Amino acid sequence: MSDYAMSMADASALASQRDDLAKMSVKLRTCGNYLLFRDYYTVGKVRLHAASFCKKHLLCPLCAIRRGAKMVKAYMDRLLVIQAANPSLKAYLVTLTVKDGPDLGERFQHLYRAVQKLHKTRSGARQHSEACKAAAAVWSYEFKRGKNSGDWHPHVHAVWLCDDAPDAVQLSGEWQRITGDSFIVDVTPFHDQDDVVSGFLEVFKYAVKFSDLPLVDNWDGYQTLAGKRLVASFGLFRGVVVPTDLADEPLDDLPYVDMLYRFIYGAGYSLLGIESGEARTWRETAPAPVDKPVLRQVAACANRHMKAWQRA
Numbered sequence: 463m464s465d466y467a468m469s470m471a472d473a474s475a476l477a478s479q480r481d482d483l484a485k486m487s488v489k490l491r492t493c494g495n496y497l498l499f500r501d502y503y504t505v506g507k508v509r510l511h512a513a514s515f516c517k518k519h520l521l522c523p524l525c526a527i528r529r530g531a532k533m534v535k536a537y538m539d540r541l542l543v544i545q546a547a548n549p550s551l552k553a554y555l556v557t558l559t560v561k562d563g564p565d566l567g568e569r570f571q572h573l574y575r576a577v578q579k580l581h582k583t584r585s586g587a588r589q590h591s592e593a594c595k596a597a598a599a600v601w602s603y604e605f606k607r608g609k610n611s612g613d614w615h616p617h618v619h620a621v622w623l624c625d626d627a628p629d630a631v632q633l634s635g636e637w638q639r640i641t642g643d644s645f646i647v648d649v650t651p652f653h654d655q656d657d658v659v660s661g662f663l664e665v666f667k668y669a670v671k672f673s674d675l676p677l678v679d680n681w682d683g684y685q686t687l688a689g690k691r692l693v694a695s696f697g698l699f700r701g702v703v704v705p706t707d708l709a710d711e712p713l714d715d716l717p718y719v720d721m722l723y724r725f726i727y728g729a730g731y732s733l734l735g736i737e738s739g740e741a742r743t744w745r746e747t748a749p750a751p752v753d754k755p756v757l758r759q760v761a762a763c764a765n766r767h768m769k770a771w772q773r774a
């Protein structure tokens with residue numbers, strides 16, 4: 463993808479666009495090149511404390527998978543709170559699709575509006591749909607190429623929490639009336655309600671699948687969908703805060719050792735330095751350039767935490 467972005471930069475006639483594309487290419491190429499792991503050795507736990515992420519989750523599988531994991535964690539935490547207060551709510555995986563089409567932007571708008579209409583029946587006077595049974599929902603938009611048509615195949619994966627099971631036949635009819643072009647829906651109850659995490663993985667994996675597309679499709683998809691809200695929620699799932707930081711959450715008040723790894727093309731990752739509470743300077747374990755801005759950024763983060771720890 464980095465090479466593809468660079469080839470787009472080379473082909474661009476506009477100087478400003480060329481610069482942006484070249485920057486994007488470098489960002490993608492260097493994503494994950496520096497990883498700072500924190501070893502909380504007294505409890506045997508290692509956390510990814512900081513890293514050089516590109517944060518282009520529609521183009522980068524590493525950032526997509528980290529972001530997906532953050533979302534699963536945030537919504538699982540909320541689910542535990544919801545289910546403790548409402549033990550009768552059960553989780554269902556609901557999939558809604560619209561007809562395949564050649565224009566991704568147009569298909570996205572169509573699907574987006576149809577989903578809004580369906581959800582609006584929850585509050586509209588004299589309106590009803592199967593969505594009224596959901597006390598909470600979180601959903602995401604996913605795009606791939608249709609198996610037979612080769613056109614864009616947009617769909618929505620959702621987790622609904624309901625007292626009464628949503629009726630797939632009813633929902634299909636309602637969906638047909640709203641979309642005008644599709645009756646294809648799916649409702650799957652989670653037989654093991656404790657294993658809702660698999661449903662959340664289905665909902666939040668969209669970006670990972672995105673990266674399975676051919677580069678040109680992935681790139682076009684990014685151009686069309688960047689900045690759009692592809693994950694949303696209603697009801698009891700409203701207001702879940704997903705951390706934007708893609709690193710792990712640190713463990714508080716425990717001693718640790720920091721380990722900085724650097725990736726080199728052709729050689730893989732190597733340990734660049736170790737810093738512990740006793741030896742408070744970076745100890746180079748291999749000769750490496752230390753003037754890279756990103757290394758400074760990662761090291762600065764580690765030093766900030768180190769200073770806070772020293773003050774404490």
Ligand SMILES: [Zn+2]
Pocket residue numbers: 490493494515516517518522523524525526
């Ligand atoms: Zn990335």
